[in-house]
Every structure is written in structure tokens, then in C-alpha cells.
Amino acid sequence: MIQGLFHYEFLQNAFLTGILIGILAPLLGVFIVVRRLSLIADALSHVTLAGIAASLLIERNFQAMAGLNPLYMGMVFSVGGSLFIEKLRGVYKHYQELAIPIILSSGIGLGVIFISLANGFNTDLFSYLFGSVSAVSRTDLWVILIISILVILVIIFLYKELFLLSFDEEHAKASGIAAKSIHFIFIVMVALVIAASMRIVGILLVSSLMTLPVAASIRLAKGFKQTIFLSVLFGEISVLGGLFTAYYLDLAPGGTIVMLAVLILVLAIFFKKIMIHKQVNIGGGAK
Amino acid sequence: MQPIIEIKQLSYRYEKDTVLENINMTIPDSSFLAIVGPNGSGKSTLLKLILGLLRLQSGEILLFGKEISKFKDWQQVGYVSQKANSFNTGFPATVFEVVASGLTKKLGLFTFFKKEHAIKVNEALDAVGMKRYCNRNIGELSGGQQQRVFIARALVSEPRLLILDEPTVGVDAENVNSFYQMLGDLNIHRNITLLLVTHDIGTISDKVSHVACLNKYLHFHGETNEFEQFRNEDVSKVYGHDVHLLTHHHEHGGVGR
Numbered sequence: 456m457i458q459g460l461f462h463y464e465f466l467q468n469a470f471l472t473g474i475l476i477g478i479l480a481p482l483l484g485v486f487i488v489v490r491r492l493s494l495i496a497d498a499l500s501h502v503t504l505a506g507i508a509a510s511l512l513i514e515r516n517f518q519a520m521a522g523l524n525p526l527y528m529g530m531v532f533s534v535g536g537s538l539f540i541e542k543l544r545g546v547y548k549h550y551q552e553l554a555i556p557i558i559l560s561s562g563i564g565l566g567v568i569f570i571s572l573a574n575g576f577n578t579d580l581f582s583y584l585f586g587s588v589s590a591v592s593r594t595d596l597w598v599i600l601i602i603s604i605l606v607i608l609v610i611i612f613l614y615k616e617l618f619l620l621s622f623d624e625e626h627a628k629a630s631g632i633a634a635k636s637i638h639f640i641f642i643v644m645v646a647l648v649i650a651a652s653m654r655i656v657g658i659l660l661v662s663s664l665m666t667l668p669v670a671a672s673i674r675l676a677k678g679f680k681q682t683i684f685l686s687v688l689f690g691e692i693s694v695l696g697g698l699f700t701a702y703y704l705d706l707a708p709g710g711t712i713v714m715l716a717v718l719i720l721v722l723a724i725f726f727k728k729i730m731i732h733k734q735v736n737i738g739g740g741a742k
Numbered sequence: 743m744q745p746i747i748e749i750k751q752l753s754y755r756y757e758k759d760t761v762l763e764n765i766n767m768t769i770p771d772s773s774f775l776a777i778v779g780p781n782g783s784g785k786s787t788l789l790k791l792i793l794g795l796l797r798l799q800s801g802e803i804l805l806f807g808k809e810i811s812k813f814k815d816w817q818q819v820g821y822v823s824q825k826a827n828s829f830n831t832g833f834p835a836t837v838f839e840v841v842a843s844g845l846t847k848k849l850g851l852f853t854f855f856k857k858e859h860a861i862k863v864n865e866a867l868d869a870v871g872m873k874r875y876c877n878r879n880i881g882e883l884s885g886g887q888q889q890r891v892f893i894a895r896a897l898v899s900e901p902r903l904l905i906l907d908e909p910t911v912g913v914d915a916e917n918v919n920s921f922y923q924m925l926g927d928l929n930i931h932r933n934i935t936l937l938l939v940t941h942d943i944g945t946i947s948d949k950v951s952h953v954a955c956l957n958k959y960l961h962f963h964g965e966t967n968e969f970e971q972f973r974n975e976d977v978s979k980v981y982g983h984d985v986h987l988l989t990h991h992h993e994h995g996g997v998g999r
Contacts, residue, residue, distance in 0.1 A: 489830070489833055489834065491830075612851075612852050613851075615843065615845075615846045615849065615855065616846060616851070618835075618839070618843055618846075619843045619846045621833075622829065622830075622833055622835060622840065622843060623829055623843075625823065625825060626823065627846075629793070629795065629821060629823070630816070630846065630847040631816060631847055632846060632847055672834075673832070673834050676834050677834075677836060677877065677878075677879060678834065678835060678836035678838075678839055678877070678879065679834055679835045679836070679839050680839070681834075682834040
């Protein structure tokens with residue numbers, strides 16, 4: 456495979472994209488998880504599915520649009536969905552989580568209609584659902600690179616504000632921080648990263664790449680920065696390991712990446728248990 | 743010297759319910775005022791008005807001599823809300839990170855945390871006696887320790903006025919005294935004006951210099967030792983329940999000097 460990396464452009468694309476996604480998804484995932492918004496990623500990924508399906512349908516029916524990259528439509532739908540979620544959260548102030556199932560089911564409903572209109576599943580769609588080692592184009596790579604730079608800059612420059620907003624939203628608002636605008640920027644970044652990640656992990660598994668590495672690192676980390684660092688590390692191990700396995704065993708990378716992330720999570724939980732056990736034993740021995 | 747807060751003829755109502763009626767109050771610089779009153783007495787409303795979170799309906803509030811609607815210098819005011827200790831205790835942040843977040847607004851957008859800020863964070867932690875916990879995750883601390891961390895977060899931007907809403911709620915009974923000791927030190931050694939609100943009259947400590955007794959009307963406002971006299975006679979009217987319970991609390995280290 457190392458040789459393959461030098462020879463085949465598609466492998467380079469997949470791995471470079473994988474490296475970027477391995478940073479982005481867990482990086483935003485940390486903020487999503489601590490704010491208890493994990494399901495937003497799920498809702499947005501299903502909206503992205505509708506976008507992909509719409510794009511494939513357009514591609515099929517209009518010759519002029521044959522070269523349309525589904526990534527763009529996916530991004531448009533995902534960002535649109537994120538705006539709707541924010542709107543709905545405002546409408547249902549006391550049932551804010553209600554926005555998520557509404558958007559999620561709308562996304563699937565719309566997606567299924569588009570898929571039926573396009574006469575059902577094809578291999579192309581399958582790769583969007585579960586990821587693919589061979590489907591990433593050079594254009595995709597460039598688009599995802601631009602998204603990565605944007606997201607990383609936003610996180611660096613708004614880190615203080617995002618931290619405060621995540622830790623204590625009320626205090627953030629009371630101290631006069633532009634909480635609404637910052638939250639809005641953040642949600643749009645999440646939507647972009649979800650659309651960008653689907654090439655590698657697939658729509659159905661994007662949210663797990665945002666949450667599983669974070670779930671593992673929260674068990675082990677001291678402090679927020681360490682949580683981010685460990686999450687990105689675990690995400691990167693899952694993505695690269697998953698891509699290798701998927702390539703050699705000819706599997707959909709979404710599955711291998713997520714199963715690696717699950718493995719890391721299980722190890723983290725066990726490791727923490729052992730550490731606590733040891734501490735208790737030492738504490739008991741001292742008495 | 744100019745008073746920190748002046749309240750003149752303040753009234754406030756939620757639809758038909760009047761919660762504050764004709765409140766007049768002056769809070770001098772470097773004082774330590776406890777506002778006491780039962781639940782629903784308008785204490786929280788008064789705090790929200792002072793913090794500018796509610797709009798004035800009638801009357802006037804001057805903060806540092808400025809009308810509240812024109813007051814801009816909110817850096818001077820630190821606030822520890824009652825909800826501060828109901829945060830997500832699984833949040834993976836160290837005590838240091840939590841206190842540092844108190845500088846967010848002061849630093850402003852697109853600026854970064856530097857060494858000089860870390861020094862301020864350590865000073866604030868020192869002031870509340872929590873410096874040795876700075877690398878612990880916030881969720882691992884006790885309620886009283888967390889409350890101290892939130893006070894440090896408010897202190898880090900170096901306010902002249904610190905407002906605390908029911909600060910002793912999460913503090914164990916045996917630690918209430920040392921908690922007030924810490925607040926007294928902030929008041930005296932750091933010259934911070936303190937304003938705290940509590941429904942629990944029994945926990946008022948001798949570190950408090952002034953007491954205001956509120957229940958829609960301001961029933962008493964004066965120095966702590968005068969309050970004791972007033973209390974024995976009238977507190978039961980304000981609270982509308984048994985005063986003996988309250989004086990019983992007092993014997994364990996209450997108001998008297």
C-alpha cells in the first residue's frame with residue numbers, strides 16, 4: 456500500500472483527505488459532545504444525504520449538469536439544515552432537542568424521494584452512505600483542504616469564546632459575548648465538515664467520527680486542551696487504520712474506521728477502570 | 743467617596759405582580775452587603791436589574807455614579823450566578839481553564855491568552871484558596887470548592903464590585919464559615935465591594951458589614967450589628983414564619999459581633 460500511495464492518485468486523495476477529516480471531525484466533535492449536541496451531527500448528515508441524492512438526480516436528468524460534484528449540493532443542504540435547526544430551536548424554546556428529529560426525518564424523507572425518483576440505489580450512492588477508498592477526487596481534496604483551513608482558523612481565533620459558550624452558556628451571554636453569532640458560525644462549520652467527511656466515512660457514520668474519539672478521550676484527559684488533543688489523535692488513528700484495513704480487505708472504509716474508533720473507546724473505558732481500581736487499592740493500603 | 747450602587751425609588755412588576763416597591767438603597771465603596779429575604783421576595787429581580795439583565799420600569803439605578811442604561815464598564819462588575827454550580831460536572835476542563843475563561847470578554851475577539859494572563863489566573867485562584875487545585879478537572883471538586891472556582895473566574899477580570907447569588911447553597915454547613923472568611927478577605931484585603939443575596943438568614947456571617955432585608959419592600963438596611971436588634975422583632979414579619987428557628991441558627995455563629 457505504501458507503494459500504492461506513490462503510484463495511485465486515488466489512494467493519495469483518500470489518505471490526504473482522511474488525514475484532514477481525522478483532524479476536523481473530532482476537533483469540532485469535542486465542542487459538540489460537551490454541549491450535548493451529538494445528535495445535531497446525525498441530523499445534518501441525513502440532510503446531507505438529501506443533498507447528495509438531489510445532486511445525483513439532477514446529474515441523471517440534466518445532461519448539462521453531468522459533471523456536478525455531489526459534494527457541493529451536500530454542503531448546501533447541510534448548511535441549510537443547520538440554519539433550520541437554529542430556527543427551530545428558537546421556535547421550540549422549551550423543547551430544543553425537538554429540532555433534531557424534525558430535521559433528521561425531513562432529511563431522510565427528502566432523500567428517499569430523490570433516490571426513488573432516480574430509480575433506486577446505485578453503487579455511487581452506496582459509497583456516499585458508507586465511504587469509499589476510491590471515490591475521492593482531486594477536486595474533493597482541494598475543497599476539503601479549504602474547509603479544513605477555514606475550520607482550523609475559526610477554532611483558533613474563537614477558541615476562548617467557544618470554550619466559554621460550551622462550558623457556561625448563560626455566563627457567556629451575561630458577560631456580553633456575541634453568543635448567537637459565534638454559535639451560528641460554529642454550526643455552519645459543523646455542517647461543512649459533515650459534508651466534507653462523507654466521502655471517507657460515509658453519511659451514516661459521520662457523526663460517530665465526531666463523537667466516538669471524544670467519548671474515549673473524555674475518559675482519559677485532564678482538561679479541555681488535552682481532550683481536544685487526544686480526540687484528534689484517536690480520530691486520526693481510526694481514520695488511517697480504517698483506510699488501510701478497508702483497502703487491503705476491500706471493505707467500505709466507513710465500517711472499518713468506526714469499528715476502530717469503537718475499539719479505542721472500549722480500551723479507554725477499560726484503561727480508566729484499571730486506573731481507578733489501582734487508585735482505590737493504593738488508597739485502601741495506606742489506611 | 744462615591745457610592746458603588748445607588749438605587750432610587752425602584753419598583754418593578756411582572757405583569758400584575760409587583761415584586762419590588764419603592765426601593766431606596768445606597769451601597770458604599772468597600773462594603774460587604776448581604777440582601778436577605780425569603781424565596782420570591784424580589785431578591786433575584788433586584789440583582790437582575792442591577793446587572794442590567796432586566797430593563798428598568800420605574801426608579802433609578804446608578805452604578806459607579808452612572809445611570810445603568812448608559813453604564814458600559816461591565817468589566818468592573820463580577821457576577822457569580824446561582825446556576826453556576828449546576829453546570830455539567832462531566833465537563834473536561836481544569837480549574838485553571840475555567841478561571842481563564844473569565845478573561846474572555848476582557849481580552850476581546852481574536853486575541854490570545856498570554857503569560858501575563860496566566861499570572862492573573864493564578865492570583866485569582868490564590869485569592870479564593872484554590873491554587874493547588876489548578877490542574878484538577880472541575881467536576882472532581884466538591885460543591886464549595888467549585889463555588890470558589892467560580893468566584894475566581896469572576897475575580898480574574900479584576901472587578902471592583904462582586905455580586906453573588908445564593909453563594910452558600912452548594913457549600914457544606916461546616917465550610918460556610920471559612921467560605922465567609924474568604925469573602926471577608928476579598929472585601930478587606932482586595933478592597934472589593936461585595937453584594938450577596940441569600941434566603942438563608944442563618945448563614946449570614948460577621949464578615950458582612952451591612953444587611954438589607956427585602957420582601958417586596960426594603961424592610962431594613964443598615965449595619966450588621968443594628969440588624970440583630972431589628973431581626974429579633976421584625977424578621978418573622980418579613981419571612982412570615984417562625985423566628986425562633988432563625989435565632990437558633992444565629993447562636994451557631996450568625997450575625998453578632
